[in-house]
Amino acid sequence: MSDRNNRKAACALALGLTVALAPAAVMAQGPNDPLHMSTAARKAHMKLLKWNISKLGGMAKGAIPYDAEKAAAAAANLKAVAHLDMGDAWLEGSDSTAYEKSRALPKIWENMEDFGKKFMDMQAAADAMAEAAGQGPDAMKAALGNLGGTCKACHKEYRKPKDS
Numbered sequence: 001m002s003d004r005n006n007r008k009a010a011c012a013l014a015l016g017l018t019v020a021l022a023p024a025a026v027m028a029q030g031p032n033d034p035l036h037m038s039t040a041a042r043k044a045h046m047k048l049l050k051w052n053i054s055k056l057g058g059m060a061k062g063a064i065p066y067d068a069e070k071a072a073a074a075a076a077n078l079k080a081v082a083h084l085d086m087g088d089a090w091l092e093g094s095d096s097t098a099y100e101k102s103r104a105l106p107k108i109w110e111n112m113e114d115f116g117k118k119f120m121d122m123q124a125a126a127d128a129m130a131e132a133a134g135q136g137p138d139a140m141k142a143a144l145g146n147l148g149g150t151c152k153a154c155h156k157e158y159r160k161p162k163d164s
């Protein structure tokens with residue numbers, strides 16, 4: 001048997017075992033389940049926002065020396081990421097009460113208009129951030145404060161706190 005066939009056989013075996021052993025609820029949350037896919041996608045989106053804002057935050061705190069080019073690059077990335085259309089990733093039924101991997105509160109789906117508005121506030125702040133990031137540390141910090149405020153405003157309202 002070739003290596004490739006060996007791998008296929010091992011895969012089939014692993015899948016077979018999972019099917020045999022996993023309870024129904026776990027299977028429904030398997031890697032190809034829409035709940036899993038959409039939640040993973042929106043978390044990845046959030047992580048990309050964080051990855052870029054962290055660089056700006058590091059410069060604002062002085063942990064990383066301010067560098068206009070690097071700041072502008074991180075802010076341009078953040079702006080691009082902020083404007084991805086991720087609407088489909090907020091799948092109804094994938095909230096924290098229905099799906100253990102999610103911290104999205106069910107009230108998101110009862111207040112979609114406000115949730116969408118908070119998203120747009122973040123996009124507008126990301127646009128301003130992209131304008132300001134290369135204009136010196138003070139301009140960058142001011143824009144960062146506004147942007148960070150839009151992340152917090154939504155998390156405070158619509159994300160389940162870690163310990164509850």
Ligand code: HEC
Nearest residue numbers: 043046049050102103104115118119122150151154158159
């Ligand atoms: C309109 C609402 C909203 C805005 C704006 C928003 N977030 Fe979130 N964020 C959420 C929700 C809801 C979750 C929980 C998602 C889940 O667990 O299904 C989340 C989760 C996260 C997570 C955790 C991801 C994970 O892997 O579990 C990070 C990090 C994050 N957000 C960063 C940010 C940053 C940085 C910004 C601002 C640039 C931001 N968010 C703006 C609603 C928002």
